[in-house]
Amino acid sequence: MTNWFRLTKTARDSAARLGELVTPHGTVPTPIFMPVGSQATVKAVTAEHLKDIGIPLILSNTYHLYLRPGIEIIQKLGGLHHFMNWDRIILTDSGGFQIFSLARLQAINDEGVRFRSHIDGSEHFITPELAIQFQEVLGADVIMALDICPSLQDKAEKVEEATLRTHRWAERCLRVHSRIDQALFGIVQGGFVPELRRQSARYLVSLDFPGYAIGGLSLGEPKQSTQDMIDVTIPLLPENRPRYLMGVGSPEDILSGVSRGIDMFDSVLPTRVARNGSLFTARGRLNIRNAMWKEESAPIDPTCNCYTCRHFSAAYLHHLFRAEELLAYTLATIHNLHFMHDFMGKVRESIAEGGFGAFEESFLAGYQTTDEKVRVAQKQKWLEKWKQSEIDA
């Protein structure tokens, strides 16, 4: 089997590590954050914007592409890379998570899963074999096994059943996968049951995947639960294979994941919150829609070197958001993706220099939600007014 991953350094102050993911569309340093382009585009930006930031790898989604425009159409158009004009690395998720979170689930048995489309209610049946076939047609560099993602409410028995079925499906995925230019990753499940997570990791490792994902940990559960599940899983995964924590992408959670030995992350968070005007800075997230930015001639983050911060004042961005101009979403997305890209570079640099722990500590000390401060200040003001009116009355 091709070697898809090179471990280049392991930190001494934590389980953090440096590596390289090697694919037909390029080699990328890890730990890495992957922006999400579910529907064959990262929302609001062009491929050139992504390249200008330096992004080597994006994630797209089999569930979305299967429903619209349809796998056959992308096949006719020459595969996903060509369809969306992205000549760098693509990872496709199998659709497992979306079927269980976005679609209306109809029935699930050993053969596969029946669901209704969230777009038009049409009924579909997907098997592990189909999920691989679709992903082979899409042609991403890294593809994922079809998994079952239990919900937070599921009882232990149901979680166990789902986990064991995920294992059988992983084996079937591996069996039918034939493209040697694609790495097929297995997905560790097991809900929040440590023993099931361990069992899942052991089983998947026995199948010898070129990479391992940890799934089912971005459901809104307490952070401690996420960390516990990572901690029971990681020691059972082989050192020389990449580890991908699915759906996790805030700077805080990435630091937590990196310190536990995770190599890859993805999340819609940076792009989704950008479109709501929530922008990442080294001092925390700020909301550009807030009136405090109305006359600010400095960029959102004067230390930032992104296209948005190099060319535009916070006041201009504030104006675009207030005026609901489409350019607002583009400029905000560019900024947040640049922040994440830059942040991951600093994470890797700190590991290389043996100072990841210190970096994590100093980053978290400086990072707080500016919005929070603003809200507190506003509330304070409101309370004072209210007190005043009581005195007046």
Place this chain on the structure above:
Amino acid sequence: MTNWFRLTKTARDSAARLGELVTPHGTVPTPIFMPVGSQATVKAVTAEHLKDIGIPLILSNTYHLYLRPGIEIIQKLGGLHHFMNWDRIILTDSGGFQIFSLARLQAINDEGVRFRSHIDGSEHFITPELAIQFQEVLGADVIMALDICPSLQDKAEKVEEATLRTHRWAERCLRVHSRIDQALFGIVQGGFVPELRRQSARYLVSLDFPGYAIGGLSLGEPKQSTQDMIDVTIPLLPENRPRYLMGVGSPEDILSGVSRGIDMFDSVLPTRVARNGSLFTARGRLNIRNAMWKEESAPIDPTCNCYTCRHFSAAYLHHLFRAEELLAYTLATIHNLHFMHDFMGKVRESIAEGGFGAFEESFLAGYQTTDEKVRVAQKQKWLEKWKQSEIDA
């Protein structure tokens, strides 16, 4: 007075002419089409996209910028060029047209006009002096006098009153305008009354503006009326000053205007229809949302050299529109603006080569609304089915 315009050639087969508009932010060849960026951004594209197309000049709007973010804020931010990061030419409309079309008009007298904002209903009073003051602060290269735009329903008496008031306002605008790095254009009004249009042209010319606009001709009136009003106006305007037909921007109407001696055009049409999926091609406008494009691997227009057509299939664009992805609006806007830019280049080339009449004829012969053809075909199909069901029954 600075020379803002050089007439370089006049056609022999029509009143079409070639010229150059000379401004502090560059010299542009005329006839020219100006994309509209009402709120300090051309919707859905960045300045780099516009520059990549080759666009030298955009239009922005005093009415919109006055209401949001406010003239003072743009002043604090260093003027409109700096605020929106556009170092090429800007023309600002005075806001006259918007006050009479978009805002809720409250009262109008010789002093000025009272209206309510279309955004929040707040009341405002604008005078010709204020309109100039605002535009001096914004700092566009070409600015417009404050005019009154009668509606199609207005009686002759009211149109005359508005026209005469527009003249008095034009004089006041000229009197207070002090920035010598800005060209202030007068606007010929007069509704659809030929004698009033003539009177308006003569009066404004007597004031000696560096350029003349023809206003009030994009209200949905019959095309013949527009052409008649241009025809009575043009002979009265000096040859060596630019002529700007406001709010007109379809390829057909531009050809008609050019043949009558117009040098400058602006319209939201190419960008607005782009966001609805209506795309300009040499064969007419097509709607990319139509199912006929679902599997089309060729670009929208295989002869087009724009960013969108060089990189993406019609099927991809169709997918983006169906999936309501923001990138759809960006790619469609780039294409339509590139089409207009390219089209104006061909218009100028044909005038230079003495073949404008032939170009106009051949362009119009090839240009038809593809949508129209599709609708006809669909209707035909539907009629056949209907006939069939009658036979079946």
